[in-house]
Amino acid sequence: xxxxxxxxxxxxxxxxxxxxxxxxxxxxxxxxxxxxxxxxxxxxxxxxxxxxxxxxxxxxxxxxxxxxxxxxxxxxxxxxxxxxxxxxxxxxxxxxxxxxxxxxxxxxxxxxxxxxxxxxxxxxxxxxxxxxxxxxxxxxxxxxxxxxxxxxxxxxxxxxxxxxxxxxxxxxxxxxxxxxxxxxxxxxxxxxxxxxxxxxxxxxxxxxxxxxxxxxxxxxxxxxxxxxxxxxxxxxxxxxxxxxxxxxx
Amino acid sequence: xxxxxxxxxxxxxxxxxxxxxxxxxxxxxxxxxxxxxxxxxxxxxxxxxxxxxxxxxxxxxxxxxxxxxxxxxxxxxxxxxxxxxxxxxxxxxxxxxxxxxxxxxxxxxxxxxxxxxxxxxxxxxxxxxxxxxxxxxxxxxxxxxxxxxxxxxxxxxxxxxxxxxxxxxxxxxxxxxxxxxxxxxxxxxxxxxxxxxxxxxxxxxxxxxxxxxxxxxxxxxxxxxxxxxxxxxxxxxxxxxxxxxxxxxxxxxxxxxxxxxxxxxxxxxxxxxxxxxxxxxxxxxxxxxxxxxxxxxxxxxxxxxxxxxx
Numbered sequence: 001x002x003x004x005x006x007x008x009x010x011x012x013x014x015x016x017x018x019x020x021x022x023x024x025x026x027x028x029x030x031x032x033x034x035x036x037x038x039x040x041x042x043x044x045x046x047x048x049x050x051x052x053x054x055x056x057x058x059x060x061x062x063x064x065x066x067x068x069x070x071x072x073x074x075x076x077x078x079x080x081x082x083x084x085x086x087x088x089x090x091x092x093x094x095x096x097x098x099x100x101x102x103x104x105x106x107x108x109x110x111x112x113x114x115x116x117x118x119x120x121x122x123x124x125x126x127x128x129x130x131x132x133x134x135x136x137x138x139x140x141x142x143x144x145x146x147x148x149x150x151x152x153x154x155x156x157x158x159x160x161x162x163x164x165x166x167x168x169x170x171x172x173x174x175x176x177x178x179x180x181x182x183x184x185x186x187x188x189x190x191x192x193x194x195x196x197x198x199x200x201x202x203x204x205x206x207x208x209x210x211x212x213x214x215x216x217x218x219x220x221x222x223x224x225x226x227x228x229x230x231x232x233x234x235x236x237x238x239x240x241x242x243x244x245x246x247x248x249x
Numbered sequence: 250x251x252x253x254x255x256x257x258x259x260x261x262x263x264x265x266x267x268x269x270x271x272x273x274x275x276x277x278x279x280x281x282x283x284x285x286x287x288x289x290x291x292x293x294x295x296x297x298x299x300x301x302x303x304x305x306x307x308x309x310x311x312x313x314x315x316x317x318x319x320x321x322x323x324x325x326x327x328x329x330x331x332x333x334x335x336x337x338x339x340x341x342x343x344x345x346x347x348x349x350x351x352x353x354x355x356x357x358x359x360x361x362x363x364x365x366x367x368x369x370x371x372x373x374x375x376x377x378x379x380x381x382x383x384x385x386x387x388x389x390x391x392x393x394x395x396x397x398x399x400x401x402x403x404x405x406x407x408x409x410x411x412x413x414x415x416x417x418x419x420x421x422x423x424x425x426x427x428x429x430x431x432x433x434x435x436x437x438x439x440x441x442x443x444x445x446x447x448x449x450x451x452x453x454x455x456x457x458x459x460x461x462x463x464x465x466x467x468x469x470x471x472x473x474x475x476x477x478x479x480x481x482x483x484x485x486x487x488x489x490x491x492x493x494x495x496x497x498x499x500x501x502x503x504x505x506x507x508x509x510x511x512x513x514x515x516x517x518x519x520x521x522x523x524x525x526x527x528x529x530x531x532x533x534x535x536x537x538x539x540x541x542x543x544x545x546x547x548x549x550x551x552x553x554x555x556x557x558x559x
Contacts (some may be wrong), residue, residue, distance in 0.1 A: 228486070228488030246316075
């Protein structure tokens, strides 16, 4: 968190210097699309991130999805069968987390810096609701969270998919899979020189449902009893229609 | 072609869902069963959250029962009075079942309870069905042709069940029994239907024949009749309490299911009853063993998301 406060301060500072001298902005970036709409045919999408730096350096992109509360359960043996035994709750877990850079992050950053800015899955700070948990439990559940979300393609480890052009321009394709959570995303872009962040920028990204799917979802949640009744009416009509069609043949 | 399911919040292949509906519909047409007990586990296997699978399957069964009951209704094979008493029990049972479902979901034990219920009921019913139909087949082979096997159930059987109060006359079923019996059976099947995402026909039909002693020709029609109301109640409650009814998924399953059921019914007319029953028993036992096996083997991933807010 402190990393982000520093970064916001940095961004403000950058903003101030930008008004003073427009040429000396070390980093600018933007997305090809600030709104990803999940429609009925949604199968995932790519958003292009592009930008420029004022000289050589390494670029790291961190995409964070909206924070959620998560409960993880662990199975244990009860006689012959396996069943959920204990559970651990976590607060403000990013529902999506993706890091991209132009080369292996370990080559140009220290662990301290990565922890400070929460860059990389190992540096992700997890907040456990129960503060009495043992170090071992935290480690096990933390690893499980990352493993499960990586399997669901919601977390992905660092990779070198940012391409740099002539040490000035950079671009990256950010991939969002079909099961991407909806909400307000935060795309952080960091410029590294000599192992430290020299500039950073945040670009917002909204992922939301639109079209029929979104309306069905809103309807089901806001007018649940009416939705339930309508579901029954649709089913009865469909049943009658099916019977009528096949009685004739 | 992918389609986004708005309530399950996932993308699925539209043809996969259609063919799942088709195959289960084929089996249900072939064997004259609802098919919910096969569809719900299949939905789990493709990654639909259990709560959504159960709620949506209830919605689909409303449709398939409506289309199924009409033929029986026209032939006069629905005992309305019996159906109504079973429905009253079923509605109370399914209301209780949905509440239990929410409670177990919060405790993170819903999947275990669903699996265990399937293993127990599929195991008992598949086993009994296999035993009965094999016995019939073997007797048919042994006996000279033309002699039908005698029914085990004779008239004048008197048990403790006939001593219960609140007797009612069910003219179509030719029964004079306590209303508590169908009420109780309706209740138990209602609870199961709500938790397992099934119509409950596979429990209801044997219960009607062996426990109540109803004549076989009114059993299917009456069972379908009450399933409509019990699954409608489950649909309404799952939609209201848990918001887990996906209309898009239900409609897709229905389209495949209706077509499959018609083909299955035509194929079934050409096959022998006992052989069909053995086949169905083997499928039921197969699903049972698969679910039991999954409970017993060491899981490759011990952790899972779940509980409140997930």
